[in-house]
Amino acid sequence: MSETIEKAKIKEAVKRRKLETYTPVKPEVQLGFVHNNVDCIGCRACEIACKDKNGLAPGPRFRRVQYIEGGTYPNVYVYKVNMSCNHCAEPACLPTCPTGAIFKRKQDGIVDIDSTLCIGCRRCEAACPFGAPQFDPVDNLVKKCNLCVDEIEAGRKPYCVMACMMRVLDIGPIEEIWDAELETPAIGPEEKVVRQVKNMANIELTKPSIGFVPHSKGRVK
Amino acid sequence: MSSKNRYEFLNERLNLSRRSFLKTTAVGSAVLTAGGLVELKTAKQARAFAYEPYPKDDQLQTVVTSCAHNCGSRHMLVAHKWKDVVVRLSTDDGRYQRDGYFGKDDRVEPQLRACLRGRSYRQRLYSAERLLYPMLRVGERGEGRFKRVSWDEALDFVVEKMNHIKNTYGPTALLDQSYAGASFGVLHKSDQIEGLLARFLGMFSCRTSSWSVPSYQGTTASSRWTFGQTEDGNEDDAFAYCKLLIMWGWNPAYTFHGGNTFMYMRKAKQNGCKFVVVDPQYTDSAAAYDAWWIPIRPNTDAAMLAGMAHYIFTNNLQDQDFINRFCQGMDAGTMPVWAQQQGMENFKDYILGKYDGEPKTPEWAARICGVAAEDIKKLADMYANTKPAALKASWAAGRNAYGEQYNRMAAAVQTMTGNVGKLGGSAEGVGKVWHAEAVAYPYDQYSNIWFASIKSDRWAHCVLNYPNVKREEIGLWQRDDATDGQIPNIKGIFWQGSDWFNQLTNINKEIAAIKKLELVVCMDSTITPSGLWADVLLPVATHFERHDVALPWYKGHYYIHRPKVIQPMGESKTDFQIFTELAYRISPVFGRDFNPKASRDYWHIDDNVDETYLRDWWNNRVMPHQGVDMSWEEFKQRGVYKFKFPRPLVAFQDQIEKGIPFKTPSGKIEILSSQLALIKDWKKTMYGYEIPAIPKWIEPWESLISPKTAKFPFHLISPHPRWRTHSIFNNCGWLRETYEQEVTLNASDAKRLGIKQGDIVEVWNDRGRVVVPVYVTERCMPSVAVLHEGVWMDLDENGVDRAGNPDFLTLDEPSPAGAFAYNTVLCNIAKTDLEHRPGWDKLATSRAHVFRRDL
Structure with missing residues (x-):
């Protein structure tokens, strides 16, 4: 995080933000995540790798492995839905930011927050239907997954993906993921990818860049 | 497209506009040096990257190391450090091995990716619980009050007490309770x-050793009797070849037991393998492999296996040719002459009820184990008719009263279906096949000297009742001299890298016993619940702070170099340094003999000596014995050596394919154990009590079919948690926020008791009482409660454990073969107003929620 708050700079940013009309960024390639809901063992190595990478104290969790269970003994089912930030095509967080700290990168569609402009007002946190922006009370800032942009720049993959012991989490161009064309161990042979699973917020709200190999009980008709 | 090209292709896609990023980045001007450190500049201009100043991996020094604990694996950790601080950890990404590149990850050389525990290591390394200075107790024992002292004072205190105890009480007065917990490598x-403490106390001529292993003593005993060796497993890639995999009490999604087992099982699933889970819980393994769940009452596994054997025999589904060729005592035809002459029982006739008039039918088994007879038959049918099929008999079901009978019964069923020694089959109990060269420290005639050896969980019984203890009560190992049968007079305990006070059974009894001791020494990297009961705390450098090599021990085949990633923190020293200096303080000869490659300067500078030990180990053992052609220098530079095998390793393949005899007395698979059959005086064996020569169902002292359920209606099991390695990592906030210490209950039980998700309950029996929240689920069998082992005990003024450590409820009554009866526990449960204390600190975070979704 930034060590000092530069008030003049933030004021200038707010002024600029009020003058500008927001036009959605159309990325050259949109990167996104793919997660296999069935084969995931739910170990949360990805969560811990993320916390270590981002230096977070207990509390904010950029990546969240959600356990979903149902049925009645002994006919039960369990699957996992693993989400961080979905780097949406139409991010709901972005237009809510009063200082313009949130931006979407043209080259790969990554949505990020400029921490030097964030004032910790938490509007984005409320706007996101997926719970991606997380308030860090230690730094008094909102933070979130930036797809390990430094690793992407270095030609590697995010920490969560490289942590996955079952190789069920991956990234790639999202169109390839949705078509199950991406060559990745996350998608097994004959498996199809869906954009929406049960009990997940309506994807029409923000058009999230994520695909899932769904559990039979998690399919949306 | 090969995966290598694929990554280059992806790199291009992912690096679409590196230039535009650098325009706004503050550290774009930083000079990169290959593998070296760079100065980070703090810039004042606008920063697009979210948390700048932010040291990126390529600006930090990269050091390959590994995790170090006894979880069954030891995966790679890659430290990214700035000066002497580990900034973050990553793991194997394929780059570090010979001919590696980013993303390389195949069947022969898979990446050794660390689990969530390993990834959280910085929290343990830099935790508030780190021991940084030697400490001496100032309050009552167990009160937890210590003062900081110099190393001189601490070591002199220990030496003086050791001498006094040995001179006063004799050579059995110091109990070795070392364990592979916090300190595991080839050197430290x-x-x-046979670790460093064993060598130290043995050479000091005062040592009682603890022989039974908490994790798997039933299993090792069974495999030694049945197959003649404990290496009964397949390497993890062999799992990819199964057509049917029965996970009997096995939950690899929690234990990460070795290399990449769970990932190879996923390959099996993609190849059409069917999975079955026999377990009181619908585990995450059951979910991930889409398994048929057979809920079973804890501690009744041998009965269900007997029921399966009955079905297989009566339907003539056994592999009779295999039995005739390889077995002893499976049926009347395979009984040896000496056994026939003595009228001994064979396994088949026992199963058919010829001896006791009780055929072990699926219906008989169903009444005991709670699994419908139809399901037992169906599973037996599947297992006998699918080739190859793996019955993976886990350790958990063996951690029981008569746990060895379950393991023996499983081995019999594995054998009768001809699944031993075959790719895709399994003879697994212990589960190891490949062996590392495990010892770089001095290994000679002093390695395992002992003057008494007892069952590990009977020490408190021995201390409390000395001298009125019978040898069979403590499982006293036989000796060949006049001291055979002498009860040890234990007056002191050493804990090296072990938290046994928190981890052995019946803690309240241990608390009574420890008050009778005169010396309790704890050597560890952090304070532990055991440490609170010590007289002296000696700070041990973690494996990040000393030079060593990591070895896998359950599955996986590789070595990982562990350099001194950072300097030892505070005044901590390696355990090898501490023992060497203690030995020198006792006598210079002892010091020299204990650590022959070192002088006394080792206390101050250990680098050259450790390097010599490790280099000699590599050059004289690893390279010649294991066909390794990588030099020690290259290994150090790369950080990892991965063995490549032409085919997956399968235990007993040579015995089956080439007719090499098994290592048993008869050279056969001994369903009738020659060793057990010939024992006349059980009291003089370390078992103490009789063990049948063939596998049998023996009713445990506590279970759901016991009349004791009137008072204690729940059967408590305490499996390994995912968020700790036993008790290690319990102090890490990141891990405690992912999972909570809680007791799992079936929804119908919770409803009857008026308990909702998240309510706090007391769990108790005659031995103790603990307080925990409840996780209400349909994933658990009714009348079963699940409470994970290893949470750091936290007693209140009434002796109630507020943390929820199940070992306040377990019984310190081991099975004859030495298996700990961790899972043989009845208890009761009720709602309480008492507060639960999940850790010694408080976290301002909620648990990771489980979302209940209805159909």
């Missing part, structure tokens, strides 16, 4: 039987 090893 805390091993239960």
Whole structure:
């Protein structure tokens, strides 16, 4: 995080933000995540790798492995839905930011927050239907997954993906993921990818860049 | 497209506009040096990257190392450090091995990716619980009050007490409770039987050793009797070849037991393998492999296996040719002459009820184990008719009263279906096949000297009742001299890398016993619940702070170099340094003999000596014995060596394919154990009590079919948690926020008791009482409660454990073969107003929620 708050700079940013009309960024390639809901063992190595990478104290969790269970003994089912930030095509967080700290990168569609402009007002946190922006009370800032942009720049993959012991989490161009064309161990042979699973917020709200190999009980008709 | 090209292709896609990023980045001007450190500049201009100043991996020094604990694996950790601080950890990404590149990850050389525990290591390394200075107790024992002292004072205190105890009480007065917990490598090893502490106390001529291993003593005993060796497993890639995999009490999604087992099982699933889970819980393994769940009452596994054997025999589904060729005592035809002459029982006739008039039918088994007879038959049918099929008999079901009978019964069923020694089959109990060269420290005639050896969980019984203890009560190992049968007079305990006070059974009894001791020494990297009961705390450098090599021990085949990633923190020293200096303080000869490659300067500078030990180990053992052609220098530079095998390793393949005899007395698979059959005086064996020569169902002292359920209606099991390695990592906030210490209950039980998700309950029996929240689920069998082992005990003024450590409820009554009865526990449960204390600190975070979704 930034060590000092530069008030003049933030004021200038707010002024600029009020003058500008927001036009959605159309990325050259949109990167996104793919997660296999069935084969995931739910170990949360990805969560811990993320916390270590981002230096977070207990509390904010950029990546969240959600356990979903149902049925009645002994006919039960369990699957996992693993989400961080979905780097949406139409991010709901972005237009809510009063200082313009949130931006979407043209080259790969990554949505990020400029921490030097964030004032910790938490509007984005409320706007996101997926719970991606997380308030860090230690730094008094909102933070979130930036797809390990430094690793992407270095030609590697995010920490969560490289942590996955079952190789069920991956990234790639999202169109390839949705078509199950991406060559990745996350998608097994004959498996199809869906954009929406049960009990997940309506994807029409923000058009999230994520695909899932769904559990039979998690399919949306 | 090969995967290598694929990554280059992806790199291009992912690096679409590196230039535009650098325009706004503050550290774009930083000079990169290959593998070296760079100065980070703090810039004042606008920063697009979210948390700048932010040291990126390529600006930091990269050091390959590994995790170090006894979880069954030891995966790679890659430290990214700035000066002497580990900034973050990553793991194997394929780059570090010979001919590696980013993303390389195949069947022969898979990436050794660390689990969530390993990834959280910085939290343990830099935790508030780190021991940084020697400490001496100032309050009552167990009160937890210590003062900081110099190393001189601490070591002199220990030496003086050791001398006094040995001179006063004799050579059995110091109890070795070392364990592979916090300190495991080829050089700095805390091993239960032959580690550094064993060598130290043995050479001091005062040592009672603890022989039974908490994790798997039933299993090792069974495999030694049945197959003649404990290496009964397949390497993890062999799992990809199964057509049917029965996970009997096995939950690899929690234990990460070795290399990449769970990932190879996923390959099996993609190849059409069917999975079955026999377990009181619908585990995450059951979910991930889409398994048929057979809920079973805890501690009744041998009965269900007997029911399966009955079905297989009566339907003539056994592999009779295999039995005739390889077995002893499976049926009347395979009984040896000496056994026939003595009228001994064979396994088949026992199963058919010829001896006791009780055929072990699926219906008979169903009444005991709670699994419908139809399901037992169906599973037996599947297992006998699918080739190859793996019955993976886990350790958990063996951690029981008569746990060895379950393991023996499983081995019999594995054998009768001809699944031993075959790719895709399994003879697994212990589960190991490949062996590392495990010892770089001095290994000679002093390695395992002992003057008494007892069952590990009977020490408190021995201390409390001395001298009125019978040898069979403590499982006293036989000796060949006049001291055979002498009860040890234990007056002191050493803990090296072990938290046994928190981890052995019946803690309240241990608390009574420890008050009778005169010396309790704890050597560890952090304070532990055991440490609170010590007289002296000696700070041990973690494996990040000393030079060593990591070895896998369950599955996986590789070595990982562990350099001194950072300098030892505070005044901590390696355990090898501490023992060497203690030995020198006792006598210079002892010091020299204990650590022959070192002088007394080792206390101050250990680098050259450790390097010599490790280099000699590599050059004289690893390279010649294991066909390794990588030099020690290259290994150090790369950080990892991965063995490549032409085919997956399968235990007993040579015995089956080439007719090499098994290592048993008869050279056969001994369903009738020659060793057990010939024992006349059980009291003089370390078992103490009779063990049948063939596998049998023996009713445990506590279970759901016991009349004791009137008072204690729940059967408590305490499996390994995912968020700790036993008790290690319990102090890490990141891990405690992912999972909570809680007791799992079936929804119908919770409803009857008026308990909702998240309510706090007391769990108790005659031995103790603990307080925990409840996780209400349909994933658990009714009348079963699940409470994970290893949470750091936290007693209140009434002796109630507020943390929820199940070992306040377990019984310190081991099975004859030495298996700990961790899972043989009845208890009761009720709602309480008492507060639960999940850790010694408080976290301002909620648990990771489980979302209940209806159909």
